[in-house]
Amino acid sequence: MxxxxxxxxxxxxxxxxxxxxxxxxxxxSLVDLATYAPNHGMREPWRLVYINKKQIPEFAEKVAQSAFVNDPAKQEKYINKVTKVGGMFVILSKRDSRQKENLENQMAIGAFIQNLMLLIHDEGMGSCWKTPEFIFKPTFRKIVGVNDDEDVNGFLYVTEKDPSVNVMTRKNNSLITEW
Ligand SMILES: Cc1cc2nc3c(=O)[nH]c(=O)nc-3n(C[C@H](O)[C@H](O)[C@H](O)COP(=O)(O)O)c2cc1C
Known part of the structure; x- marks a missing residue:
């Protein structure tokens, strides 16, 4: 394409x-290709945890209990929604105590995920990057197995394409200011 x-x-x-x-x-194999994203210092600051279709119900139940404590209705809604996803990645980035390097790592993650989303699209599948509030919870980090020196950048749901979705044009009227 x-x-x-x-x-x-x-x-x-x-x-x-x-x-x-x-x-x-x-x-x-698309994940391997996506790593050709630019990343300063070649630190390759990314790691992905994959939850396959079979594992999603068990994972979703644990996540729902940790995310929506004492709210069974929200738990059920979350479980019902995500068990329909084909597979999901939790996106992790290496935290760096140096401000500049940490910023570079975060931006490299954006480049990496855009690469991956484009590649998934090119292979006829769909995806969505998701950043729910609960990704910051220690209980969520524990369920996923996030290391202490890693940040969670959200989920990447991998799905079928939705043919009913159209191209969404961008506004971009005053993107560039001439100096
Ligand atoms: C960093 C990031 C986080 C996102 N988080 C969510 C999310 O939590 N829930 C959601 O439905 N979409 C999320 N999205 C998807 C955006 O809402 C979506 O990209 C936007 O609607 C533009 O549509 P498009 O990707 O179809 O062009 C996220 C996108 C990015 C880049």
């Missing part, structure tokens, strides 16, 4: 189906 077309037509997919299964071998 042509790069310009892929950039314009990739969309975040927010509707999921129980029957969605992922070609994981293919998906993991």
């Amino acid at each position: 042509e790069l310009k077309k892929a950039i314009i037509e990739r969309r975040s997919v927010k509707k999921y189906d129980y029957e969605m299964y992922i070609d994981e071998e293919k998906l993991f």
Whole structure:
């Protein structure tokens, strides 16, 4: 697929189906390709934890209990939604105690994930980056197995494409100010 077309037509997919299964071998090869994202100092500050379709119900139950304490209705809603996803990554970045390096790491994560989302789109699948509030909870970090020197940058849900979603044009009227 042509790069310009892929950039314009990739969309975040927010509707999921129980029957969605992922070609994981293919998906993991796309992760390897996505690491060709620019990253200063070649620190490659990323790590992904993958939860496959079979594991999602157990994972979702644990996450729901930690995220929505004493709120069974919200827990159920969350579980019902995410069990429809084909597979999901938790996106982790290496924390650096130096301000500049930490900023560079965070920005490299953005480049890496955009690469991955474009590659997933190019292979005929869909994705959505999700940053729910609960990703900062120590209980969530424990469920995932996040290391002390890592930050959580959200989830990447991997799904089927949603054909009903159209290209969303950007405003970008005054993006560049001439000096
Ligand atoms: C860092 C980041 C975090 C996001 N978090 C969420 C989220 O928590 N929930 C959600 O529905 N979409 C989330 N999105 C998806 C955006 O809402 C989506 O990209 C936006 O609607 C533009 O649509 P498009 O990706 O289809 O072009 C996130 C996107 C980014 C880049």
